[in-house]
Amino acid sequence: xxxxxxxxxxxxxxxxxxxxxxxxxxxxxxxxxxxxxxxxxxxxxxxxxxxxxxxxxxxxxxxxxxxxxxxxxxxxxxxxxxxxxxxxxxxxxxxxxxxxxxxxxxxxxxxxxxxxxxxxxxxxxxxxxxxxxxxxxxxxxxxxxxxxxxxxxxxxxxxxxxxxxxxxxxxxxxxxxxxxxxxxxxxxxxxxxxxxxxxxxxxxxxxxxxxxxxxxxxxxxxxxxxxxxxxxxxxxxxxxxxxxxxxxxxxxxxxxxxxxxxxxxxxxxxxxxxxxxxxxxxxxxxxxxxxxxxxxxxxxxxxxxxxxxxxxxxxxxxxxxxxxxxxxxxxxxxxxxxxxxxxxxxxxxxxxxxxxxxxxxxxxxxxxxxxxxxxxxxxxxxxxxxxxxxxxxxxx
Numbered sequence: 001x002x003x004x005x006x007x008x009x010x011x012x013x014x015x016x017x018x019x020x021x022x023x024x025x026x027x028x029x030x031x032x033x034x035x036x037x038x039x040x041x042x043x044x045x046x047x048x049x050x051x052x053x054x055x056x057x058x059x060x061x062x063x064x065x066x067x068x069x070x071x072x073x074x075x076x077x078x079x080x081x082x083x084x085x086x087x088x089x090x091x092x093x094x095x096x097x098x099x100x101x102x103x104x105x106x107x108x109x110x111x112x113x114x115x116x117x118x119x120x121x122x123x124x125x126x127x128x129x130x131x132x133x134x135x136x137x138x139x140x141x142x143x144x145x146x147x148x149x150x151x152x153x154x155x156x157x158x159x160x161x162x163x164x165x166x167x168x169x170x171x172x173x174x175x176x177x178x179x180x181x182x183x184x185x186x187x188x189x190x191x192x193x194x195x196x197x198x199x200x201x202x203x204x205x206x207x208x209x210x211x212x213x214x215x216x217x218x219x220x221x222x223x224x225x226x227x228x229x230x231x232x233x234x235x236x237x238x239x240x241x242x243x244x245x246x247x248x249x250x251x252x253x254x255x256x257x258x259x260x261x262x263x264x265x266x267x268x269x270x271x272x273x274x275x276x277x278x279x280x281x282x283x284x285x286x287x288x289x290x291x292x293x294x295x296x297x298x299x300x301x302x303x304x305x306x307x308x309x310x311x312x313x314x315x316x317x318x319x320x321x322x323x324x325x326x327x328x329x330x331x332x333x334x335x336x337x338x339x340x341x342x343x344x345x346x347x348x349x350x351x352x353x354x355x356x357x358x359x360x361x362x363x364x365x366x367x368x369x370x371x372x373x374x375x376x377x378x379x380x381x382x383x384x385x386x387x388x389x390x391x392x393x394x395x396x
Contacts, residue, residue, distance in 0.1 A: 002378065002393060003391055006310060011355065016269060017267075020253065021270070022304060023274055025251035032089065032272075039091060040248075042248045043097070045099060046227075046254060047075070049100060053068055057280075059224045060383035065278065083096075093152075096148070098112065108147055120149050121148075127209045129213065129214035157240060158243075162239050165203070166199055212236070224277075225281050228257060229255075231261050238267060244265070246268070250270070276314070279312075316388065318388070325392075335366065342382060347373070355389060358376070378391070
């Protein structure tokens with residue numbers, strides 16, 4: 001039998017250098033600003049858009065990831081303290097990217113002008129994408145708005161980090177040539193001058209990003225999180241506005257795209273989200289990303305902090321596991337049922353309310369086993385994204 005315990009923090013030995021806060025952004029932002037004022041280089045925010053809908057997380061079951069039920073005025077009111085905290089958190093060279101759509105873009109632009117100053121507006125980036133569904137009542141809405149602001153005129157911005165080679169695709173009205181070194185270029189003459197464009201020259205994005213694909217249903221990046229953003233989108237933002245070792249913050253962590261992109265690019269991350277689905281998706285993808293890309297040796301530890309463990313750790317029963325005692329611990333066997341199964345499991349040491357994860361089954365299969373040495377605790381997340389921490393109950 002297993003006995004439930006409360007844990008204040010998880011510590012994972014690989015997955016990226018950072019912290020995931022299991023908390024509400026509007027409740028945590030002021031405290032973070034007090035602790036880290038002027039220490040964050042880049043902030044990306046992807047808040048609710050004011051759609052009035054609910055968005056799903058599909059894994060072993062379908063659950064509600066989050067409810068986007070607040071009205072536009074309520075969202076605007078909620079965003080004010082968050083954006084004010086963001087301004088305090090950013091260092092002098094820092095930047096903020098606020099990802100919204102047509103519902104909030106005008107209101108957020110006014111709010112950001114007020115908090116950051118009109119003179120610190122950099123761009124309104126249009127992320128134009130192709131996705132299913134077309135309207136006959138109006139022109140189909142196939143873009144999001146990303147409002148880009150700097151903290152000060154000392155902003156760090158490296159457009160060259162976002163460039164891609166021009167390539168060999170045919171260039172209209174240009175002549176294909178080779179120079180004296182055999183390098184291919186395309187030329188055009190205008191005003192009596194010749195302009196050359198080499199295939200390996202870097203082309204930089206404008207403020208319309210139509211080259212980053214929307215994630216389709218079967219995309220291998222998919223975590224099951226309904227509103228997940230592509231890694232390519234966050235990588236471009238992170239490369240342009242931060243350097244290796246800098247801190248990147250996301251107050252609406254969602255599926256964990258910002259955290260993963262930051263980890264892959266050698267940045268530290270701070271991710272905040274109170275959703276059960278968000279915690280599962282973020283934890284799992286950081287661990288799996290390090291594993292798949294062979295980063296165990298070089299990856300740094302990340303932690304998950306709980307502001308209210310008794311609220312965040314909702315799993316009470318563990319009817320999908322069978323516990324067998326061994327000579328030096330316990331063997332955990334997973335017994336999936338149609339309505340109750342395990343979505344994530346880890347074994348680890350427990351010390352003063354901190355769970356030091358040591359072994360994982362990020363997607364346990366029916367009949368798979370996990371060994372729990374003496375003195376270790378067990379972390380389980382079920383198919384409804386509820387989680388709990390347990391130790392063997394020797395009194396049973």
